[in-house]
Amino acid sequence: MPKKVIEPSNISGPILVILPRFIGDAINSLPAIELLNDLYPGKKIYLLIRPYMREVLQRAEGYDFELIEDARYHSRERTGLYSFAKTLKVLRFSMAVLLRGSFKDAALTKLAGIRNVIGYAQNGRRPLLSHPLKLNECHHYIFRYCRLVNDTHGKPLDSFSLPRLKANDIELTHGAPQATAVYIGGKNKATRHYPVHLAANALAKIAAQTSTHLYLLGDSSEYTDTEELLQLLAAQNITATNLAGKTSLGELVDIIAAMDTMITIDSGPMHIAAACNVPTLALVGLGTSPFSLVAPLTSQCQAITSHSTSLDEAEIICAIKPEYLAERYLNLFK
Template sequence: MKILVILPNWLGDAVMATPAIELLSLHYPHARFTFIGSYVSIEALKHHPLCERAIVDETKKSSSRLFATYKLAKELDEFSLAVSFRNQIHSSLLLRFTSTVICIARSSWHSKLLLSHTPKIKTDKHLVEQYSELAMINTDHFNGESPNLKLYIQRKKFDRPTLGINAGATYGSAKRWYPERFAEVASSYSDKYDIIIFGGPNEVEMAEEIEDNLKALQIKNYTNLAGKTSINELCSFIAGCSLFITNDSGPMHVAAAYNVPTVSIFGPTRYKETSQWKNEKGLIVRHEMECSPCMKRECPLKHHNCMKEITASEVIEAVKELDLKD
């Protein structure tokens, strides 16, 4: 049975879609997947053992995205089932152009016009649960239970216990805690862990700020990998960490997929919807604010208090609480 899956664009959202994909593979034991998505989502999920084909969607780069979408659809095989985790018109068009009979996407004006199954999925639950409900809408056997996150990238084995620091958050500056505070937390555990600073190509400057602060604190056992890892390496290295300190971000969800002990720092986003899924070793540090969750890329009030008021001491105490659980 061939199933087409259009993945979410963001790394974290793609990881949160993996329980839905696992449910599909369990319900359809002879399933073979074709994944279509952004470069980062494809790089993270293409290792699934039932993935026959993984395609980076580059239709946005075309002078005519409509024609490029049609052309891509006609280059694909026939499918028994197609699911889109994107709520976007070109994704609906892609499913329709494949001539697949059973096409599933969240309810929207374009999906209702173009596709066969367009359920209204309530947003008052974790995004993992939303994706799972969507994927299983055409079955009678879904009991509402979503499995764990699942990535098939091999875990890196470090010689010593390793603390991962992730100060970035691709969505925007409002989700980012401060480099000097990350450095303060890292320095408090530098006697127990080697330190790796993670970050994407656009987060190199922030990682260098953490590095400068560590140097000022005379910490030497760190490696700055910001902008230097592939998606495969990023996932592998995070999976190998003994402890992870992070903003609400894609790497946070990667850590959850491997049950890495994690302290996640939340500010303007809905923590009940995008916190780590089923990571028993994960804790959240956040402050309740009248203005949060605002879901803005930058603080609209210009004070950033939801992150500014979180101290390094609070995060250090959260790490201690994690240690008590082990």
């Protein structure tokens, strides 16, 4: 716990929270926002986000915040650090919570004249923080974010709630009894990508024993991989819908929420499914972080982990056999 405990009564102005840059991490930060809502009822809390995140966070359910798009990352008219700091300074923030370990974000808060700045003392930014905490790398990401709020306020809260997204209702294009979203990533996901031929094998086994319609998800860079999967399924007379590159992030949330179940790799869509309370199978190979630190804490998400002994990192996820994936899928409905 930091030496100086923050008293909510001493925070007169609005609060700035700088969110992580990835969708899954941003979703995992929502419990920390809820803790701030509990400690500062009625106070304005602004989330500084990458512009592409807006549609996802507009679907956050039961939180009180306003969104500010980070002008440093606008695709067309980017603003520099000093210019954007002047923009933030006008809002007269009393406190900032840094949920990223970025040195530039810490510098941004100081240039914006924010007196109370909470964050983890990493990447040489301790002198820029009024309330630095030492990072425990064993903590789950949600715990890390919540700790920044709770510890600096004297640990007044005992627990946190899981992230929640409320999607817009949509009508699916196919009237099958069940709907299953599938996200295996593309080659751009490197070691997290579940190979197309293995996915096709597993989905064929699932289709033979269920009446589910498959919705293949991905972004525009993953369209080729997803189209290859679609063709392998079509060769076995299995109908599926390829939505890769055809949805906005907000629409992606709506589609996932409309599913009966989801098969996914460790990814942003996995965290969306968890926040929408959709039963999910997560295929876990070698990720960008240890899975135990980022895994959705809901029982609705079941991890299928690899037990590979391969020294080839790309082969680790391949140890998840299609037969086992299909078996686990069928068990979801038992």
